[in-house]
Amino acid sequence: MTDTGDLGFSNRTGRPPGRVITAVSRFVPAIRRVQQQIEPYARRWEERNRAELERTGPLCVVLGDSMAQGVGASRPECGWAGQLIDRLPGWRLVNLSQYGARVDDVLDAQLPAALRLEPDLLLCLIGSNDLMQPKHQDGVGNRYAALLDRLPPGTVVGNQPGTFAAALQVNGLIDDAVQRRGLVLAELRDPRTRHWRGKLASDRFHPNDRGYAAIAEVFTEALRRAGYRDAS
Template sequence: MRPARFVALGDSLTEGVGDPTGKGWRGWAALLAGGLVERPADFTNLAASGAQTRDVLETQLPAALALRPDVASVVVGVNDTLRATFDIRAVAARLDTVYAAFTERGTTVLTVCLPDPGTMMGLPGVLADPLARRQRAVNTVVHALSERYGAVHLHAAEDDWTTDRAMWSADRMHPSERGHRQLALRSHALLTAAGVRMGGPPPTAAPEFPAPTRAAGLWWLATAGTAWVVRRCGDLLPQLLRLAVDEVRHRARGTSARLDLRASQACAAALASLPLVGDAAEPEAA
C-alpha cells in the first residue's frame, strides 16, 4: 500500500501566514501533514495568499487532481468576502465543482468554516455586520456542501478560540502558531474519527517558537499588515462604505432584519441553483 497523499488548497490561512518558522510560513496544514502522511514528499501545499474560490477552482484544483491525493483540504472564501465582486451564487458553484471533483475520485475532503473578518479585525458594527453576513453565507454553503459530499468538516467559526487573543496573530486575520496548532489538532481528531488512516500522532498544542513580542506585532501590522489589508480589500472600500450607510439607515428604521433576510434568501437561492450530484461538469486534471 502506497503512503497516503495529502494536498492542501486555499488561501493565506492554509499557506501558513501567522505561523513563521524562520524559513517562511508553516501553518496548520503542514502541522497536520506531520501526523497524516508518512513522508514529507506526500504532502503538497498549493494554497496561495490572496486566493479566492476562482483561484482554487481554476488553478489549484487541476494541480491537486494530478497528484491523486487521498485527503484534500479546501479552506477558502474569506478573500471572496473582501472583494467588491462578491457573489455567493458563484462561490457556491465553484466550491460545488471542487468538492465533487475530489469526491468522484475517492478523495476524502476536509473543510473548515471560519469567523468573519470584520469582527476579528474589530471593525465598527456598521462595517463589520455586512462582512459578517457574507461570511455567514460562505459558511452556510460550506456546511451544506460538506454534508452533500460527505466531507470531514471542522466548524471553527464560533468557538472559544475566536476570542482567545493568544490564538491569533497581530493582524487578527490569521491564527498564531498556537491557533494553527489547534486547527491541526482538531482536524487530526476529525479525520481519525472518520476512519482516515493516520500516519502518525497529532501535533502538540504547545508552541514550538516564542510568541512575537507586542512591539514586533505592532510593527508588522503597521508595515506588512497594512499592505496586506490594502491588497486584499482595497476595491471593497467604496462598496463597504455604501453598505455601511445602508446599515445605518436600516438600524434607524428598525429594519435591520431585512438585511439578514435578504442575505439568507440569496444564500438559499445559490444552493438551490446547484446541479444535482453527478450532473456537474468534470474539470480536467493537469
C-alpha cells in the same frame, strides 16, 4: 513564476498584495514583518512540494490561502497545514495554497493541479479573502457552490468562523454539501477558532503558531471522524 514539479503550478497568484496593506506596511513594522514572509514562505512550499513528489507514500494535498502558507507563523511549517501533516506520520504533503488566494484561484488553478496528482486526501480552507473584502463578496455564494460541486467526496473542508451574512451563506452551502456530496466538515465555528486572543501574529490579522495549532486541531478531529486513524 516557479513551478511545482511538472504541474505547471506556482504557489503565487501573480497578484501583488493590496495597495492598502502595501502602503500601511511601509510605516508599520509589525505589518511589514508579516508581509516580508510572503515570498520566502511561497518559495519554501515550492521546494518542499518538489521533494514530496519525489517520495512515495499516501499523498495529502492542501488548497487554500495565506493561512495554509503559514504567513504569520514563525516558519512555514507552523501554519495549520504544516502542523497537521505532523499528525499524519508517513504521509506526504503537497501544499498548493497561495497568498491572497480567493475561491476563484482554487477553482481555476489549485483544484485542477490537485486532481492531476490523484491525492489520497484533499483538504480545503478558502474564503477569507472573498469574505473580508466587500468588493469580492458579490457572487461569492455562486463561486463557493461551484467549488463545492467540484471537490471530490471525502474532501475535508473548513468552514468560516464569522457570523456576518456572507459567512453564514457560505457555511450554509458547506453544510449542505457535507450532507449531499459526502464532504467532511472541519468545524471552525468552534471557540478555539473563533476567539483569537493571544493567537494572532503581529499584523493582528494572520494567526500565529498558537492560532494555527487551533486550526490544525479542528482538522485533525475531522480526519479522525472520517476514519484516518493515524491522525493524532
